[in-house]
Amino acid sequence: MAEKIFSQAGGLPRVKLSHAPAGPNAFKRMIESADRAEAGQLVAVYDKNGNPYGVAIYNPYSQITLRIFTRENPEEFQVQRFFDERVARAVSLRRDVLKLQDKTNACRLVHDYADGLPGLTVDMYNDQIALEFYSLGMYRLWPNIEAAFKKHFPEAVFHHRATAYTQEMEGFKIKAETGPSHKTRITENGVQFEVDLKAGYKTGFFCDQRENRLYASQFAAGKKMIDLCSYTGGFGVYAAKLGGAEEVTCVELDPEASAQSKRNANINHVKIDPVCIDAFTYMRQMLELKRKYGMVVLDPYKLVSSREERDKGIFKYRDFNRIALSLVEPGGVFVTCSCSGMVSMEEFSFILRGAAANAGRRVQILKKAGAGPDHPVAADYPEGEYLKCIFCRVL
Numbered sequence: 001m002a003e004k005i006f007s008q009a010g011g012l013p014r015v016k017l018s019h020a021p022a023g024p025n026a027f028k029r030m031i032e033s034a035d036r037a038e039a040g041q042l043v044a045v046y047d048k049n050g051n052p053y054g055v056a057i058y059n060p061y062s063q064i065t066l067r068i069f070t071r072e073n074p075e076e077f078q079v080q081r082f083f084d085e086r087v088a089r090a091v092s093l094r095r096d097v098l099k100l101q102d103k104t105n106a107c108r109l110v111h112d113y114a115d116g117l118p119g120l121t122v123d124m125y126n127d128q129i130a131l132e133f134y135s136l137g138m139y140r141l142w143p144n145i146e147a148a149f150k151k152h153f154p155e156a157v158f159h160h161r162a163t164a165y166t167q168e169m170e171g172f173k174i175k176a177e178t179g180p181s182h183k184t185r186i187t188e189n190g191v192q193f194e195v196d197l198k199a200g201y202k203t204g205f206f207c208d209q210r211e212n213r214l215y216a217s218q219f220a221a222g223k224k225m226i227d228l229c230s231y232t233g234g235f236g237v238y239a240a241k242l243g244g245a246e247e248v249t250c251v252e253l254d255p256e257a258s259a260q261s262k263r264n265a266n267i268n269h270v271k272i273d274p275v276c277i278d279a280f281t282y283m284r285q286m287l288e289l290k291r292k293y294g295m296v297v298l299d300p301y302k303l304v305s306s307r308e309e310r311d312k313g314i315f316k317y318r319d320f321n322r323i324a325l326s327l328v329e330p331g332g333v334f335v336t337c338s339c340s341g342m343v344s345m346e347e348f349s350f351i352l353r354g355a356a357a358n359a360g361r362r363v364q365i366l367k368k369a370g371a372g373p374d375h376p377v378a379a380d381y382p383e384g385e386y387l388k389c390i391f392c393r394v395l
Contacts, residue, residue, distance in 0.1 A: 013043045014045075016033045016047075017047050019048060020053070024067065025066065026045075027063070028060070028065045038058075040057070042055060042079065045066065052073045053071065054074070055077050057118070057135055057137030067119050067135055070116070087148035089115070090109055104188035104210065105188075111374070113381040114377055120133060127157060130158075130197055131160050132202065160175075165305075183195065185267070190241075191242060193264050194232075194263055201257075206234065208339075208371035209371075209372075216235055217238040217243035219295055220238075220244060220295055221244040221245070222246050223333075225294065226251065226286075227249065228298045229279050229300040230252045231261070232261050233262075233272060236272050237261070237272065240265065248272040251277060253276065253279065259276075280323070283323045286327055287327065292332070294332045294333070295332060295335075296327050296334050298336045301339070310342060314343070322359045325356055331393065332393070333391070333392065336389075337390075342383075349368070352365075352390060356394075364394075365392055366391040366393060375387070
């Protein structure tokens with residue numbers, strides 16, 4: 001599959017820019033010409049004066065026409081050497097610098113642009129490695145990617161993931177894995193979780209909240225805690241096992257994820273109450289019953305996934321936070337999150353401020369955080385700083 005991309009007479013297809021992009025992405029309006037380039041191919045990129053600019057993934061049908069992943073001279077580019085070097089650098093960050101193996105056997109191995117591999121994220125769960133693709137070109141390069149990772153994890157089993165939206169927008173189709181579910185057990189900070197590599201959202205688990213789950217657990221002692229949009233119970237299980245919460249309720253609409261949260265609690269020998277219901281509906285029911293909680297965690301799915309959905313998503317964030325704040329007892333702790341990359345921390349803080357005013361609550365912000373360090377952010381691609389987590393005391 002990969003050979004077709006590179007074995008062309010005259011080297012890589014050429015793309016000439018009309019002007020250089022500010023970051024690693026070039027859009028259609030920035031391209032002057034494309035010679036022999038087809039969707040999903042690697043291309044040699046030149047500036048408006050004909051000077052070498054780098055190598056990129058090309059897709060004229062995507063919103064992002066060029067994903068530039070190296071400024072190396074295209075004439076000196078070797079694809080397998082490139083992936084070997086980028087993967088080795090990414091693995092070294094997690095192993096040698098962050099030393100994540102001391103606290104977990106699950107982490108993000110590649111975080112898109114920040115690791116110099118745009119259109120790709122890679123998560124490791126024990127001996128399972130999940131490749132999530134965001135571009136046609138990177139998907140076509142999966143043999144090279146896996147070959148690079150096998151040098152560091154020779155026993156790993158690989159899985160391919162991509163959202164239906166990505167596959168439609170980029171023009172590729174991942175063959176669904178058949179057979180029984182493929183589950184593995186991971187440990188982070190002494191807490192265990194079961195991950196199904198063939199099911200669930202994204203790659204099956206959210207390693208990005210690892211440090212935030214640990215930080216939040218310190219506030220749970222003796223409290224009645226509710227984990228809203230809990231997925232497989234991350235914050236709730238932490239609160240029960242490490243935090244010593246008196247009572248934990250995990251609210252999740254997806255029935256498989258809700259059932260998994262119960263299994264995760266059992267694995268850790270703690271008790272939670274999994275409730276399979278829409279979070280908005282449940283919160284309103286609790287308000288009618290005048291229920292209050294010493295700790296409320298709100299970690300919804302991405303509410304702003306496109307510019308067209310922005311206004312609607314912002315309204316949902318405000319409504320979610322307003323109702324959730326009303327469930328916190330005076331002096332209690334509120335943890336609110338957003339994984340929408342189009343919503344900045346500044347804007348999310350503004351949403352929280354408005355929600356608090358509408359709920360008639362005073363909020364003391366204790367800490368603002370993002371994803372764990374295995375999700376680095378490229379300085380020239382701030383959109384990669386997608387996760388926001390704000391820890392509050394509610395008065």
